[in-house]
Amino acid sequence: xxxxxxxxxxxxxxxxxxxxxxxxxxSGDLILSCANVDLxxxxxxxxxxxxxxxxxxxxxxxxxxx
Amino acid sequence: MSRAFLLGFVRDxxxxxxxEGFTPRLTQFSRYGVIWIPSPLHLFxxxxxxxxxxxxxxxxVCYSKITMLPVQLGISADEDVLPKIIGxxxxxxxQCLKTIAGCWEYDLNLNFTKTGLSTGGxxxxxxxxxxxxxxxxxxRKQSRERETFQREVHQRVAFLxxxxxxxxxxxxxxxxxxxxxxxxAFLVPHIYNGFFRRDLQHLMEGSKEVINWTGPWxxxxxxxxxxxxxxxxxxxxxxx
Numbered sequence: 001x002x003x004x005x006x007x008x009x010x011x012x013x014x015x016x017x018x019x020x021x022x023x024x025x026x027s028g029d030l031i032l033s034c035a036n037v038d039l040x041x042x043x044x045x046x047x048x049x050x051x052x053x054x055x056x057x058x059x060x061x062x063x064x065x066x
Numbered sequence: 067m068s069r070a071f072l073l074g075f076v077r078d079x080x081x082x083x084x085x086e087g088f089t090p091r092l093t094q095f096s097r098y099g100v101i102w103i104p105s106p107l108h109l110f111x112x113x114x115x116x117x118x119x120x121x122x123x124x125x126x127v128c129y130s131k132i133t134m135l136p137v138q139l140g141i142s143a144d145e146d147v148l149p150k151i152i153g154x155x156x157x158x159x160x161q162c163l164k165t166i167a168g169c170w171e172y173d174l175n176l177n178f179t180k181t182g183l184s185t186g187g188x189x190x191x192x193x194x195x196x197x198x199x200x201x202x203x204x205x206r207k208q209s210r211e212r213e214t215f216q217r218e219v220h221q222r223v224a225f226l227x228x229x230x231x232x233x234x235x236x237x238x239x240x241x242x243x244x245x246x247x248x249x250x251a252f253l254v255p256h257i258y259n260g261f262f263r264r265d266l267q268h269l270m271e272g273s274k275e276v277i278n279w280t281g282p283w284x285x286x287x288x289x290x291x292x293x294x295x296x297x298x299x300x301x302x303x304x305x306x
Contacts, residue, residue: 012280013117015173019286020120023074023136024162026299027292 070102070145071302074127074134074284075152077163083126088119095149098159101134105142105302112306128282131256133167135159136284141293142302151298158291165290169235170259170282172266174226174250177276178218212243219248222275226250229269233262238287251287 073090076082076099082092092099103109110116127134143151152159195201219241227237236253254262259282270277293299 012121013114015280016117016121016124017113017139019173019283020117020136020139022286022289023138024141024289025138025292026141026295026301 068145069105069142069300069302070100070148071105072137072141072143073101073103074136075100075159075163076132076134077159079132083123083130083132085119085122085126088123090123093145093148093152095152096156098152098156100148100152102145102148106304107302107306110306113304116304124284127284128170131168133163133169134284135162135166135289135291136286137289140302140304142300143298147298155291155293162289162291166253166285166288168257169253169255169285169288171285171287172252172254172262172279172281173283173287174252174266175278176219176222176248176250177278178215178222178246178248180275215243215246216241223248223250226269230262230265233258233265236288253285253288254282 070091070093076092078097079092079099082090082099082101084090088103090101090103092101106116110119195204219239223237223239227234230252234252234254238251240249242248252262266279270279
């Protein structure tokens with residue numbers, strides 16, 4: 001696929017990205033354990049996008065406590 | 067064991083659309099199937115390329131008139147457990163696929179910046195208040211503006227849905243008072259597509275606010291069922 005430079009195409013990709021966020025989602029509670037403290041997130045959808053940064057944060061926290 | 071990045075669910079479907087460079091797979095259990103690809107992180111050089119392929123593929127899905135219940139971006143499962151997942155959600159799948167069967171989605175972006183009040187809530191809240199009274203006054207003003215905007219949107223949506231009613235099965239509305247924009251999604255049966263587009267075009271010509279529309283799409287806004295959080299599903303962050 002060639003480079004996408006047309007502004008209409010770029011706009012379309014933004015629409016597609018937004019749409020792809022609207023499909024069937026995971027629901028329910030998720031418990032992440034961080035330094036032996038359970039963190040409960042009621043809205044898993046919010047966590048999905050930031051789970052990597054939370055895990056990174058946990059690693060940093062563990063590093064500090066050792 | 068490979069990881070399946072889920073794209074959507076189908077029923078009574080043997081052949082799924084494919085395009086060159088993007089060949090989703092179908093795993094079936096009973097009458098139901100799940101469409102998936104290996105992780106996009108391994109297939110594409112970046113998000114833009116992935117979205118471009120998805121855009122083309124979704125277009126193909128629509129024109130093939132397959133009813134697909136789309137899955138939100140970023141949900142994966144091991145390929146081996148896909149039949150188990152389908153079995154577990156069979157009742158919900160049946161219900162949702164029945165609701166959206168034979169329908170496409172059209173999305174309208176309504177921009178109200180040139181109508182009504184010119185100041186959005188965002189600009190007010192960004193100014194630091196000097197005291198509590200000033201802060202409360204700003205909050206009141208912001209609240210009034212939000213209510214006015216919402217009334218304006220609801221009136222406009224009632225007008226649009228009223229005129230498009232014979233051709234739509236359902237609609238979904240999202241409002242953004244800070245940008246004075248609203249997103250309106252319509253669930254449109256294939257058989258009414260021509261009538262819907264004709265009347266929508268007519269309504270757009272006589273509209274005072276800016277309307278942009280896209281479609282047809284698989285019915286993303288009308289996929290009402292949700293997976294329960296369990297060990298079989300994995301969230302996959304797409305970061306190239």
